[in-house]
Amino acid sequence: MASITIDNVVKQFANQTVLQNLSLHVPDGAFYTLLGPSGCGKTTLLRCIAGFNDPDGGRILFDKDDVTRVSTHHRDIGMVFQDYALFPDKTAFDNVAYGLRARKVPKAEIARRVNEALDKVSLLALADRYPAQMSGGQRQRVALARALVIRPRVLLMDEPLSNLDAKMRLQMRDVILDLVREAGITTVFVTHDQEEALAMSDRIAIMDRGSIAQLGTPEELYGTPVNAYVADFIGSANVIPVPAERVGTAPAGSAGGAPPHVRYQLCGQQLDGMQGSATLGAQGILIARPEALSLMAPAPHVPNAIAGEVLRRQYLGFKTAYRIRLHDNSEIRVELHAGNMVADFQAGDAVQVLVPADSRIVGA
Ligand SMILES: Nc1ncnc2c1ncn2[C@@H]1O[C@H](COP(=O)(O)OP(=O)(O)O)[C@@H](O)[C@H]1O
Numbered sequence: 001m002a003s004i005t006i007d008n009v010v011k012q013f014a015n016q017t018v019l020q021n022l023s024l025h026v027p028d029g030a031f032y033t034l035l036g037p038s039g040c041g042k043t044t045l046l047r048c049i050a051g052f053n054d055p056d057g058g059r060i061l062f063d064k065d066d067v068t069r070v071s072t073h074h075r076d077i078g079m080v081f082q083d084y085a086l087f088p089d090k091t092a093f094d095n096v097a098y099g100l101r102a103r104k105v106p107k108a109e110i111a112r113r114v115n116e117a118l119d120k121v122s123l124l125a126l127a128d129r130y131p132a133q134m135s136g137g138q139r140q141r142v143a144l145a146r147a148l149v150i151r152p153r154v155l156l157m158d159e160p161l162s163n164l165d166a167k168m169r170l171q172m173r174d175v176i177l178d179l180v181r182e183a184g185i186t187t188v189f190v191t192h193d194q195e196e197a198l199a200m201s202d203r204i205a206i207m208d209r210g211s212i213a214q215l216g217t218p219e220e221l222y223g224t225p226v227n228a229y230v231a232d233f234i235g236s237a238n239v240i241p242v243p244a245e246r247v248g249t250a251p252a253g254s255a256g257g258a259p260p261h262v263r264y265q266l267c268g269q270q271l272d273g274m275q276g277s278a279t280l281g282a283q284g285i286l287i288a289r290p291e292a293l294s295l296m297a298p299a300p301h302v303p304n305a306i307a308g309e310v311l312r313r314q315y316l317g318f319k320t321a322y323r324i325r326l327h328d329n330s331e332i333r334v335e336l337h338a339g340n341m342v343a344d345f346q347a348g349d350a351v352q353v354l355v356p357a358d359s360r361i362v363g364a
């Protein structure tokens, strides 16, 4: 096992800079996820860690060992790919045994370790099957056993669940987590699926065009996104531009007078108590999770209540989702959960959307 340090890595293809001075430290034994839309550089970064890509700048360390110029073969990594990448002409047993044979491990020990690895992924009974005779989930479990049987220093997984059906994807999350926790192995997991990232990771690095937009625990990314990109990517928030107005008698940073603060407006109405920063410019972005908003029938003098009309009501069992059109014609999504729904509304109803006083405002 080892920590992974990515130090200012740059990677270019032709004249495109795919990784821009990217730095990330993954502590020994941690499960980190690279999350981001297609094309943002996740695979490129993983391949740099694996040694399949040569960075054009920066360094990669495993613990204190600089592996930047070390070949993949000598980096001691386990890798799992989206398309399994099993040898089609080898049985499950021989696929898993491959790395041990290459390392000239004694035959009896190979048999013991391969059987143990296949047992851990519940495939001992299928040891003699070829990949073509196995389901996607079974193939991916062979790939996982093959990656872990060599006891690598780090485990790298590139969208390993993307080719599986929805039910198998959920099961495999647990299979992977059980195995990596038991092995205590440092893992970098790549996905474009935000729910998968939230459910599995110690920390998530959200990538945006070759850089890390935010690194944090799932709770941090969901609760305190640093910008609209992160908020929109994790858990689909309402991302609403809100004009800001600076008020207060003293200039920022000076002593004396009322401390300056910033007031925000939504649909011409002032929002009270927002969590923002006085350093924001003339425009803020309100980040409002659909489930953090609530609805009420129109009533006068309610703070942070924005008038609108229900465009669509969607009943989803444990929650009901509403699309609300505000008076400036913008739309906002609200979700009321079955447990705390005090009133229901139908399409065409006039309503007020209640924006909680601790809502978050970030820079544009
Ligand atoms: N071998 C390559 N040659 C040229 N361009 C590449 C190569 N690999 C990746 N790219 C480009 O780098 C960018 C990031 O790709 P990639 O790391 O695969 O993204 P992701 O895994 O996040 O979808 C894309 O624009 C892609 O076209």
Ligand SMILES: [Mg+2]
Binding pocket: 042, 043, 044
């Ligand atoms: Mg990729």
